[in-house]
Amino acid sequence: xxxxxxxxxxxxxxxxxxxxxxxxxxxxxxxxxxxxxxxxxxxxxxxxxxxxxxxxxxxxxxxxxxxxxxxxxxxxxxxxxxxxxxxxxxxxxxxxxxxxxxxxxxxxxxxxxxxxxxxxxxxxxxxxxxxxxxxxxxxxxxxxxxxxxxxxxxxxxxxxxxxxxxxxxxxxxxxxxxxxxxxxxxxxxxxxxxxxxxxxxxxxxxxxxxxxxxxxxxxxxxxxxxxxxxxxxxxxxxxxxxxxxxxxxxxxxxxxxxxxxxxxxxxxxxxxxxxxxxxxxxxxxxxxxxxxxxxxxxxxxxxxxxxxxxxxxxxxxxxxxxxxxxxxxxxxxxxxxxxxxxxxxxxxxxxxxxxxxxxxxxxxxxxxx
Amino acid sequence: xxxxxxxxxxxxxxxxxxxxxxxxxxxxxxxxxxxxxxxxxxxxxxxxxxxxxxxxxxxxxxxxxxxxxxxxxxxxxxxxxxxxxxxxxxxxxxxxxxxxxxxxxxxxxxxxxxxxxxxxxxxxxxxxxxxxxxxxxxxxxxxxxxxxxxxxxxxxxxxxxxxxxxxxxxxxxxxxxxxxxxxxxxxxxxxxxxxxxxxxxxxxxxxxxxxxxxxxxxxxxxxxxxxxxxxxxxxxxxxxxxxxxxxxxxxxxxxxxxxxxxxxxxxxxxxxxxxxxxxxxxx
Numbered sequence: 001x002x003x004x005x006x007x008x009x010x011x012x013x014x015x016x017x018x019x020x021x022x023x024x025x026x027x028x029x030x031x032x033x034x035x036x037x038x039x040x041x042x043x044x045x046x047x048x049x050x051x052x053x054x055x056x057x058x059x060x061x062x063x064x065x066x067x068x069x070x071x072x073x074x075x076x077x078x079x080x081x082x083x084x085x086x087x088x089x090x091x092x093x094x095x096x097x098x099x100x101x102x103x104x105x106x107x108x109x110x111x112x113x114x115x116x117x118x119x120x121x122x123x124x125x126x127x128x129x130x131x132x133x134x135x136x137x138x139x140x141x142x143x144x145x146x147x148x149x150x151x152x153x154x155x156x157x158x159x160x161x162x163x164x165x166x167x168x169x170x171x172x173x174x175x176x177x178x179x180x181x182x183x184x185x186x187x188x189x190x191x192x193x194x195x196x197x198x199x200x201x202x203x204x205x206x207x208x209x210x211x212x213x214x215x216x217x218x219x220x221x222x223x224x225x226x227x228x229x230x231x232x233x234x235x236x237x238x239x240x241x242x243x244x245x246x247x248x249x250x251x252x253x254x255x256x257x258x259x260x261x262x263x264x265x266x267x268x269x270x271x272x273x274x275x276x277x278x279x280x281x282x283x284x285x286x287x288x289x290x291x292x293x294x295x296x297x298x299x300x301x302x303x304x305x306x307x308x309x310x311x312x313x314x315x316x317x318x319x320x321x322x323x324x325x326x327x328x329x330x331x332x333x334x335x336x337x338x339x340x341x342x343x344x345x346x347x348x349x350x351x352x353x354x355x356x357x358x359x360x361x362x363x364x365x366x367x368x369x
Numbered sequence: 370x371x372x373x374x375x376x377x378x379x380x381x382x383x384x385x386x387x388x389x390x391x392x393x394x395x396x397x398x399x400x401x402x403x404x405x406x407x408x409x410x411x412x413x414x415x416x417x418x419x420x421x422x423x424x425x426x427x428x429x430x431x432x433x434x435x436x437x438x439x440x441x442x443x444x445x446x447x448x449x450x451x452x453x454x455x456x457x458x459x460x461x462x463x464x465x466x467x468x469x470x471x472x473x474x475x476x477x478x479x480x481x482x483x484x485x486x487x488x489x490x491x492x493x494x495x496x497x498x499x500x501x502x503x504x505x506x507x508x509x510x511x512x513x514x515x516x517x518x519x520x521x522x523x524x525x526x527x528x529x530x531x532x533x534x535x536x537x538x539x540x541x542x543x544x545x546x547x548x549x550x551x552x553x554x555x556x557x558x559x560x561x562x563x564x565x566x567x568x569x570x571x572x573x574x575x576x577x578x579x580x581x582x583x584x585x586x587x588x589x590x591x592x593x594x595x596x597x598x599x600x601x602x603x604x605x606x607x608x609x610x611x612x613x614x615x616x617x618x619x620x621x622x623x624x625x626x627x628x629x630x631x632x633x634x635x636x637x638x639x640x641x642x643x644x645x646x647x648x649x650x651x652x
Binding site: 001003004007008010011275276278279280281282283284285286287363364366367 | 423426428429448449452454455457461463464467469470471476480481483484528540
């Protein structure tokens with residue numbers, strides 16, 4: 001009976017492909033939103049990653065950059081720089097808020113940098129200068145493309161007009177891009193000209209992050225120090241938590257959609273083959289055996305849909321950001337593992353749609369000429 | 370003698386509907402059918418032939434009365450037991466063949482074998498024999514949509530025989546075949562009854578089969594009756610020239626205010642495609 005159900009399924013390839021594609025699209029929907037959040041989360045921590053610091057020092061009680069605020073006196077950066085085991089420090093003033101570019105507000109991580117801390121500036125420049133001076137700003141290239149703002153044009157940070165002097169790459173995200181200004185401009189805005197928000201600490205070779213953290217906490221009062229790995233994880237977790245509800249909702253919607261599609265397919269297949277089911281019943285196949293055949297068809301459709309969604313995800317979702325640069329998508333295997341784990345329940349649940357039809361099939365219809 | 374009886378129906382009735390709309394499809398029918406016997410169930414349309422066949426084949430429960438298959442009262446069996454009985458003791462042949470479209474000839478024949486002891490593997494030898502016997506050896510991998518009507522019906526017979534049943538129930542097995550193919554199928558069923566000691570019960574309108582049947586049961590208004598000889602009205606099929614009983618024929622048409630009777634749908638189709646020619650040749 002299983003062989004019959006498989007052959008029946010494959011004897012109508014168009015119906016099978018359409019059904020499997022529909023299932024894969026609903027799975028893809030789940031993957032898409034998950035990929036958006038993964039991609040956005042990656043971009044939200046890209047500044048932290050690109051700085052490659054060993055340890056991040058921040059105000060006591062702060063453990064994030066995303067949606068956080070931290071203030072440290074500038075002498076603390078000098079003190080840390082003079083500590084043994086410390087090779088170098090690089091400090092930034094930081095503020096997150098909207099920047100008006102081309103008449104539109106772009107929520108951004110605004111990094112205020114001093115000329116001596118060049119390392120804290122953009123890591124890849126598409127056009128123009130890298131380090132902004134007073135009254136200058138470096139914005140992401142993608143924002144420039146989307147807003148039409150070019151080098152030499154003005155943007156507004158709160159009430160302060162700044163002239164674009166450079167376009168950076170790899171710094172755009174839909175939720176929060178990275179914009180670079182001078183420490184002086186940002187310092188005036190946040191009333192913190194003699195302050196930093198975060199101090200990046202680079203250790204001498206052979207010194208572990210944990211030893212360095214212990215040392216900093218012992219020597220410098222009222223600071224928190226985290227290894228780069230912990231700091232990045234903390235920010236990524238926060239970013240994912242913010243999207244968790246939306247991802248869960250999209251997973252539920254995608255799952256329901258996939259269940260409906262598989263159910264409809266299983267139901268229409270069974271309906272379409274009612275005469276053959278009547279024959280099977282007349283020949284002595286029980287309702288249970290016929291239902292298992294229908295369940296098997298649902299499982300096969302779901303499995304093909306799952307495989308198709310993986311193929312489509314890696315092709316379409318990898319290609320999409322090249323066409324729509326503002327979309328950051330990251331497809332990772334774990335996204336499919338969660339879908340695969342719901343695929344079997346989907347198939348089982350969807351096959352229930354066919355139960356009534358299977359029971360209803362009257363073997364007497366075999367006598368209709 | 371009793372030991373040879375494979376089907377025994379006692380005061381079998383089947384009513385549909387209730388009150389004034391109640392229909393007595395089968396009314397108090399009693400019969401015995403022996404192994405190796407070929408029995409025809411004939412009668413006018415709507416006389417209850419298919420309903421009777423369904424009850425004998427454990428597909429339809431009776432309103433009253435009993436059916437015993439090889440001494441087992443099927444009215445006491447549950448659905449699962451009835452399904453098992455159909456799978457192993459009864460083979461079905463239908464007018465519209467009812468082959469599974471996605472399966473090949475070989476797979477169609479083997480389809481019910483999975484319900485029998487030993488499964489498909491044990492049925493493989495029987496399959497080869499059946500394919501040879503039914504002249505289907507060269508068509509074993511063909512799909513139903515590539516087969517002729519006669520071939521389809523032979524596949525259906527193969528499927529009915531694969532589990533070596535005691536009974537073959539055939540509902541109008543020649544209804545969709547031309548006279549030549551119909552004759553061929555009849556002879557196969559006749560041989561099955563004779564060689565396999567299998568009871569063959571066939572519902573048919575085809576009066577030519579009477580010549581090879583052991584017994585004819587005449588069903589009228591749901592009851593078995595003696596058929597009166599005057600109820601025969603032999604006419605010629607205008608297309609193939611075969612003898613057809615006008616009284617029982619179901620494939621008929623009217624042309625130029627005259628009634629024409631056919632042995633098969635195929636002859637009717639031919640007639641419809643060139644009625645003038647056949648009308649003239651009839652004269």
